[in-house]
Amino acid sequence: DQQVKQNSPSLSVQEGRISILNCDYTNSxxxxxxxxxxxPAEGPTFLIxxxxxxxxxxxxxxxxxxxxxxxxxxxxxxxxxxxxxAVYFCAAFGGSNYKLTFGKGxxxxxNP
Amino acid sequence: DARVxxxxxxxxxxxxxxxxxxxxxxxxxxxxxxxxxxxxQGLELLAYFRNRAPLxxxxxxxxxxxxxxxxxxxxxxxxxxxxxxxxAVYFCASGTGTGQETQYFGPGTRxxxx
Numbered sequence: 652d653q654q655v656k657q658n659s660p661s662l663s664v665q666e667g668r669i670s671i672l673n674c675d676y677t678n679s680x681x682x683x684x685x686x687x688x689x690x691p692a693e694g695p696t697f698l699i700x701x702x703x704x705x706x707x708x709x710x711x712x713x714x715x716x717x718x719x720x721x722x723x724x725x726x727x728x729x730x731x732x733x734x735x736x737a738v739y740f741c742a743a744f745g746g747s748n749y750k751l752t753f754g755k756g757x758x759x760x761x762n763p
Numbered sequence: 764d765a766r767v768x769x770x771x772x773x774x775x776x777x778x779x780x781x782x783x784x785x786x787x788x789x790x791x792x793x794x795x796x797x798x799x800x801x802x803x804q805g806l807e808l809l810a811y812f813r814n815r816a817p818l819x820x821x822x823x824x825x826x827x828x829x830x831x832x833x834x835x836x837x838x839x840x841x842x843x844x845x846x847x848x849x850x851a852v853y854f855c856a857s858g859t860g861t862g863q864e865t866q867y868f869g870p871g872t873r874x875x876x877x
Contacts, residue, residue, distance in 0.1 A: 683863045694767070694854050694868030695806075740806065744863045749794065750819070751866060755805035 654678045655743050657754035665762055670728040672757050674741030677722065681745030681752070686715060686726050689738045689756070698739075699726070731761045765789045767869035769855050775875045781843040784872045786855030787836055794858040795838045796866055797823075797830055801851045809853075812838065813860055845876045 656675045664670045674684075682703040687695035701708040701715045701724065708715050714727045728735055741754040768787045776782055788795050797809040810830040811819040820830060827846070832838045842849055852873050856866040 685865070687868075692870065694856070694870050696868065697865045700865070749796075749811055749813075749858075750808060753806035 652677075653755075654681075655741055655752050655754040657739075657741055657757045659757050660755075661758040661760070663760045663762060664731050666733055667730045670726075670731045670735065670759055670761065672726040672728075672739050672741075672759065674724045674726075674754055675722060676724075676743055678743070678745055678752070679722070681743040683744040684715070684717060684724055685742045685744075685751070686713075687740040687742060687753075688735075689740060695740055728759075731759075733761050733763050735759060736761045767855055767857050767867055769853075769869035769872050771872055772870065773873045773875075775877065776845055777877050778846055779844040780876075781841065782845045782849075782874060782876075784840045784853055784855075784874075786838040786840070786857075786869055788838065788855070788857030789867055790836070791859075792857035792867070793835075793860040794864070794866075795832060796856040796858070797838070797840050798854040798856065798868075799851045800854060800871070806854070809840070842874075845874075847876045850874055850876050 685700040686698040688698045689695040699710050699713050701717050717724045738756040738758050740756045742751045770785045793814050795812040800806050809823045815832040829841045852871045854871045856868045858864040858866045
């Protein structure tokens with residue numbers, strides 16, 4: 652039973668365009684969400700987060716949107732750069748303050 | 764530049780052998796997490812320590828896996844005996860223990876059990 656789902660295993664976009672990565676969750680106890688980025692042969696690194704009391708959080712080129720009623724969040728990257736090519740994981744806290752539940756990731760490829 | 768370190772980075776072993784993976788959390792962090800990444804399951808939490816005490820190891824196969832923190836600078840994950848289905852990338856992460864904190868991941872140990 653996957654509680655955090657990233658339904659697109661991969662996404663390809665052109666440099667300079669917008670990248671939109673999507674994530675759906677099923678557990679209504681989730682109240683804090685994070686995005687991690689992972690390069691090959693490295694561990695995931697924290698990118699951006701959002702609390703369930705907000706619907707948007709911005710950090711430079713990265714914006715996370717949260718739609719609680721739809722149990723859906725998305726990560727927007729504008730403009731996309733080749734260095735953004737990586738696997739992006741959506742993760743959620745809920746019910747406990749330490750247990751992160753991860754999605755399976757989306758491989759983003761930004762073409763020059 | 765504080766970071767989580769893990770050794771070894773790669774390990775190839777034969778079925779039945781003992782495997783020990785080591786992790787040095789970021790200095791000052793008091794929570795440590797062990798994760799396993801596989802293609803089928805994604806990133807799964809295996810064990811969680813706070814102030815060196817194991818608080819959750821429900822994700823770990825108890826019969827063959829064990830996790831310890833001999834001191835604040837070292838966490839270990841052992842598999843004995845190892846099986847081919849244990850082949851995966853094992854990540855260690857550490858955090859400040861403030862609740863819903865950002866977890867900082869190490870580079871991982873890629874394990875292949877033949």
